Amino acid sequence: MTTKIRIAICENLQAEAEAVLAAGQWPELEIVTFPARCGRPQISLDELSDLQCNQEVVADTHVLGSCCIQELSQSALSSPKVTIHHSAQCFYPLCSRSRIDELLTSGCHLITPGWLKKWPDQISIWGFDQAMARDFFSRSATKIVLLETGVWNESQNELQAFGHYIDRPVESTPVDLDYLQLQFHKIVLESRDRKAQQLIERLRDQSFQLCTALDFFGKLSQTTNEQQIIEGIVELFTLLIAPGEIEFIPQDEIDIINGQESRVDHRVGHLDHEQIKRDGYAWTGSEGGFLLLIRSDNTTFGFLKLDKLSFPEHKKRYLNFALSIRDICALALHNARVSQNLLSEIALREDTEQSLVQSEKRFRLLYENAPLPYQSLDVDGKLLDVNQAWLDALGYRKEEVVCRSFTDFILPELADHFARNFPRFKEAGSIEGVEFEMVKKDTTTFPVVFTGRVSVSPTGEFLQSHCIFRDVGEQKRQEALKLKDVRLQEQHNNIESLKTMAHAIAHRFNNAMMAVMGNLSLLTMTLPADSSDKELATDALAAAKGASKIGTMMLTYSGQDSGTMKVENLTDVIRESLAALRDQFTPLITLKLTTPREPLYCALDSKQIKEVMSNVLLNGIESFENETGIISVRFGSAFFEVSTFPILFQNKEMQDGMYSFCEITDNGQGIANDDLQRIFDPFYTTKFVGRGLGLALAAGIMKGHHGAVTVSSTVGEGTTCKILFPALPASQDSLE
Numbered sequence: 001m002t003t004k005i006r007i008a009i010c011e012n013l014q015a016e017a018e019a020v021l022a023a024g025q026w027p028e029l030e031i032v033t034f035p036a037r038c039g040r041p042q043i044s045l046d047e048l049s050d051l052q053c054n055q056e057v058v059a060d061t062h063v064l065g066s067c068c069i070q071e072l073s074q075s076a077l078s079s080p081k082v083t084i085h086h087s088a089q090c091f092y093p094l095c096s097r098s099r100i101d102e103l104l105t106s107g108c109h110l111i112t113p114g115w116l117k118k119w120p121d122q123i124s125i126w127g128f129d130q131a132m133a134r135d136f137f138s139r140s141a142t143k144i145v146l147l148e149t150g151v152w153n154e155s156q157n158e159l160q161a162f163g164h165y166i167d168r169p170v171e172s173t174p175v176d177l178d179y180l181q182l183q184f185h186k187i188v189l190e191s192r193d194r195k196a197q198q199l200i201e202r203l204r205d206q207s208f209q210l211c212t213a214l215d216f217f218g219k220l221s222q223t224t225n226e227q228q229i230i231e232g233i234v235e236l237f238t239l240l241i242a243p244g245e246i247e248f249i250p251q252d253e254i255d256i257i258n259g260q261e262s263r264v265d266h267r268v269g270h271l272d273h274e275q276i277k278r279d280g281y282a283w284t285g286s287e288g289g290f291l292l293l294i295r296s297d298n299t300t301f302g303f304l305k306l307d308k309l310s311f312p313e314h315k316k317r318y319l320n321f322a323l324s325i326r327d328i329c330a331l332a333l334h335n336a337r338v339s340q341n342l343l344s345e346i347a348l349r350e351d352t353e354q355s356l357v358q359s360e361k362r363f364r365l366l367y368e369n370a371p372l373p374y375q376s377l378d379v380d381g382k383l384l385d386v387n388q389a390w391l392d393a394l395g396y397r398k399e400e401v402v403c404r405s406f407t408d409f410i411l412p413e414l415a416d417h418f419a420r421n422f423p424r425f426k427e428a429g430s431i432e433g434v435e436f437e438m439v440k441k442d443t444t445t446f447p448v449v450f451t452g453r454v455s456v457s458p459t460g461e462f463l464q465s466h467c468i469f470r471d472v473g474e475q476k477r478q479e480a481l482k483l484k485d486v487r488l489q490e491q492h493n494n495i496e497s498l499k500t501m502a503h504a505i506a507h508r509f510n511n512a513m514m515a516v517m518g519n520l521s522l523l524t525m526t527l528p529a530d531s532s533d534k535e536l537a538t539d540a541l542a543a544a545k546g547a548s549k550i551g552t553m554m555l556t557y558s559g560q561d562s563g564t565m566k567v568e569n570l571t572d573v574i575r576e577s578l579a580a581l582r583d584q585f586t587p588l589i590t591l592k593l594t595t596p597r598e599p600l601y602c603a604l605d606s607k608q609i610k611e612v613m614s615n616v617l618l619n620g621i622e623s624f625e626n627e628t629g630i631i632s633v634r635f636g637s638a639f640f641e642v643s644t645f646p647i648l649f650q651n652k653e654m655q656d657g658m659y660s661f662c663e664i665t666d667n668g669q670g671i672a673n674d675d676l677q678r679i680f681d682p683f684y685t686t687k688f689v690g691r692g693l694g695l696a697l698a699a700g701i702m703k704g705h706h707g708a709v710t711v712s713s714t715v716g717e718g719t720t721c722k723i724l725f726p727a728l729p730a731s732q733d734s735l736e
Contacts (some may be wrong), residue, residue: 003028003195004028004029004030004031005029005060005061005062005187005188005191006029006031006032006060006061006062007029007030007031007032007061007062007184007187008028008031008032008033008034008061008062008064008065009031009032009033009034009093010034010036010065010066010068010090010114011033011034011035011036011067011114012036012090012112012114012115013033013090013093013094013112013114013116013180014031014033014421015113015149015151015152016094016112016113016114016149016151016177016180016606017031017180017184018031018185019149019151019166019177020177020180020181021184023181025181025185026184026185026266028186028188029184029188029425029580034063034068034205035047035049036068036114036115037240038067038068038090041321042067042068042070042071042072043065043068043069043072050171055412059195060081060082060083060187060191061081061082062082062083062085062187063083063084063085064085064087064093064183064709065085065086065087065090066087066088066092067084067090068090069084069086070086072084072086075525077163079548089101089104089145091110091112091179093179093183094112094147094148094149094175094177094179095175095179096179103145103173106142107141107142107143108141108142108143108144108145109137109140109141109144109145109168110141110145110146110147111144111145111146111147111162112146112147112149113146113147113148113149113151113152113155115159115391116146116152116158116159117152117154117155117506118159119158119162123165130165130166132675133165133166134166134168136166136168137166137167137168138166138167138168141168141295142169143169144159144162144163144166144168144169144170144171145170145171145172145173146159146170146171146172146173147172147173147175148172148173148174148175149175149177150177150408150436152176152413155172156172159172163685173540177388180261190623195205196314200371201644203263204371204468204470206371212636213521217306220715222333223332223336223458224336224339225336226333226336226337226456228337229329229332229333230248230333231303232300232332233248233294233329233332233333234246234247234248234304234387236325236329237304237306237322240321240639241306241309241318241321241322242307242310243289243304243307243308243310244307244308244309244310245289245305245306245307245308245430246304246305246306246307247304247305248294248302248303248304248305248622249302249303249304249305250301250302251300251301251302261661267350267725273576276291276292276293278445280292280293280295280323280326280498281293281319281322281323283315284305284307286307286308286317287308287312288307288308288310288320289305289306289307289309289312289315289316290306290315290322291303291304291305291306292304292305292306292322292323292326293373294326294329294330294333295330296331296333296334297334299337300335300575301330301333301334301598303321304326304329306318306322311510332557337351344674349587353448357426359436371389371437372468372469372470373387373389373390373391373392373393373448373468373469374386374387374389374390374466374467374468375387375390375406375465375467375468375469376464376465376466376467376697377406377422377464377465377467378464379426379464380405380437381405381406381407381418381419381422382403382404382405382406383401383402383403383404383405383406384402384464385402386401386402389423390558392444393438393440393471394409394438394439394440394441394649395440395441396441400441407419409438409439410436410437410438410439411437411439411445413437415439416551421434425454425463425465426454426465429453429454429456430453430454431448431450431452432451432453433449434449434450434451434452435447435448435449435450435472436448436450436469446471446473447471447472447473447476448466448469448470448471448472449470449472449714450468450469450470450633451467452465452466452467452468453465453466453467453468453470491585507735509590513544517541517544517545518543520537520540520544521528521541523537524537524538524541562718563604564605565603565604566603566604566605566606567601567602567603567728568601568602568604568606569599569601570599570600570601570602570604570635570660570662571599571600571635572599573604573606573609574609574613574633574635574662575593575595576606576610577610577613577614577617578591578613578616578617578633581608581613581614581617581618584617584618584621585621585631586621588624588626588627588628588629588630589621589624589628589630589631590628590630590631591630591631591633592630592631592632592633593632593633593634594632594633594634594635595635596635598638598730599730600635600637600660600727601660601729601730602660602705602725602726602727603705603726603727603728604705604725605701605705608704608705609701609705609723610702611697611701612697612698612701612709612723613723614703614719615695615698616664616698616709616723617664617699618633618696619695619719619721620664620666620668620719623666623668623669623670623718624666624668624669625668625669625701629666629667629668630666630667631664631666632665632666633660633662633663633664633665634662634663634665635660635661636660636661636663637658637659637660637661637727638659638661639656639657639658639659640656640658640659640708642654642655642722644710645710646680646708646709646710646711647706648680648699648703649699649702649703649708649709653706654706654708656724657727658726658727659707659708659724659725659726659727660725660726660727660728661722661723661724662722662723663720663721663722663723664720664721664722664723665718665719665720665721666718667717667718668714668718668719669715670713670715670716670717670718670721671711671713671715672712672715676713679695679711680695680696680699680709681696693712695709698723702723702724705726706726707720707723707724707725707726708722708724709721709723709724710722710724
């Protein structure tokens with residue numbers, strides 16, 4: 001029986017969903033629909049109740065919708081297999097969000113073929129007559145746009161009829177079903193991946209169980225004390241199944257096999273005596289566990305009661321596993337009894353030992369084919385054994401690794417860490433989630449997480465370890481990506497806070513300085529020309545004017561002062577800037593200017609851009625620290641993605657596209673990576689003398705120009721700074 005993946009979608013999109021499904025890529029996928037009420041009222045849990053039934057044949061159910069499912073919550077659903085996918089617009093599954101948002105922002109009223117097919121019913125449900133419908137749509141929409149998916153042949157005729165009815169212009173925009181197909185494909189792949197992960201987890205658990213059982217049976221072969229074997233059986237089943245209650249009930253306390261009353265009844269409840277004699281097990285009275293008959297040949301040793309299982313829904317799986325090793329446990333008990341009468345029953349003991357050997361061989365075969373890498377270390381940390389999965393993971397042959405130290409297969413810097421902690425592992429008896437960086441035969445490395453147990457002798461001495469590991473490389477990569485996203489968001493929030501603070505301070509500071517400069521101006525006008533007070537007032541006025549520039553700089557940093565924009569040739573503006581800064585270049589510094597063949601027209605304020613060039617070039621000059629160096633300036637135009645810009649320039653006003661740029665490169669001291677992350681922060685400087693406003697001001701100016709500044713640097717090699725402007729056509733020489 002094929003396990004299904006079910007997608008629940010609005011009935012208005014049923015035809016599109018079925019058309020995608022008809023392509024036949026996903027045999028396990030099926031489509032169901034819910035009523036199209038556009039959230040009036042919301043879809044209720046009762047209406048989705050059928051999506052949560054028959055879950056044995058449905059692996060996952062995904063509900064796609066917008067306002068109609070807004071009040072549904074994942075926690076309110078009775079089945080964890082049902083996933084709610086809520087989007088801001090119900091049209092997003094058909095087309096890209098940017099296209100849908102563009103149409104809605106322009107005032108369009110969007111409809112689908114499914115809605116159009118029954119538009120008279122929709123108008124009636126809304127309670128509109130023709131006049132009301134015309135009034136409603138004239139107020140709410142500039143035009144009606146049909147997302148034409150090609151699933152209905154009469155859509156164009158019906159669109160014209162609908163437009164005529166409401167007296168609104170109509171048009172259709174073609175929509176390829178590939179977008180919806182991709183979303184379905186993603187859901188199917190995620191569901192398949194989830195199923196595969198669940199299978200891997202089950203195999204991992206089985207592998208660990210088999211390894212543990214193998215170790216246990218190795219102990220059994222060395223133990224002849226019946227009580228120790230019983231304790232070991234209880235320990236084994238506790239480790240592998242983890243029941244809430246576990247008890248071994250010896251035969252001398254029970255006589256269920258003969259159907260007689262006994263003291264065990266109150267511990268296990270009513271039992272089916274015939275079943276336990278026939279099958280060797282019975283369910284407990286609570287139905288939350290089972291009772292195993294431990295019997296070998298004609299000898300009954302007792303009953304193992306496992307009740308209050310952690311996952312009673314999997315009790316059949318637990319029972320099958322318990323039955324698969326029960327005979328070996330019974331055989332171990334039988335062997336113990338035979339050992340006590342060795343002289344008289346030597347033949348029986350040989351048969352028992354042979355059975356144990358065969359059992360170990362079967363488990364050894366399972367161990368060798370286990371999907372998780374396994375290794376066993378001796379007391380000195382040398383490899384006693386590894387399985388094929390271990391060899392495949394590291395690229396070795398078995399003879400190349402056995403008897404070698406475990407430290408030969410980890411990073412050298414982790415050898416001391418292993419030497420310190422291996423004794424603790426032997427003493428503790430187990431490890432969980434221990435990380436190491438393994439080294440393959442080809443010298444590449446990969447991170448793993450170890451889980452393991454140790455084997456000890458009956459006297460408590462360490463024998464060997466049993467460990468499995470799993471590759472966590474992909475997990476760590478995903479965690480690193482998430483951490484990067486969080487840090488980028490934090491950086492963006494810090495930038496926005498600085499801009500808000502700079503804007504507020506600038507306005508308050510400018511208002512205060514206006515009063516100061518105004519009063520000082522009046523004072524200089526009223527004082528006599530030969531008055532010493534007038535000279536003091538004049539100096540104070542000049543200082544106040546200089547201080548007021550700080551407020552202007554902060555407004556520029558916050559992007560509030562974009563200056564007077566004109567279309568100019570970027571090359572000419574930069575050439576003028578370099579000429580103005582010629583005196584700043586010492587004889588030790590060589591300036592190389594490479595100009596483009598064609599003009600690069602950009603909308604800019606030349607005064608502000610000269611300020612940007614001044615700040616960037618002065619940083620480059622200062623990087624040489626009185627040593628010889630070269631500063632190169634070149635120009636170009638290329639396509640840039642906003643995501644490659646520093647976070648300061650990543651906002652909704654910026655767009656991917658063609659940008660003209662001026663690139664300034666020096667071979668100075670370079671900038672450390674930690675400083676590079678804060679290079680645009682106001683008042684941040686690494687110089688002994690400086691305000692830390694240069695590049696912050698340059699960044700503010702470029703934000704006002706809808707441009708960007710990118711900086712890359714290597715300590716000891718130099719720095720490259722790109723100043724980018726939105727490119728204009730070569731024929732455009734004005735903003736009109």
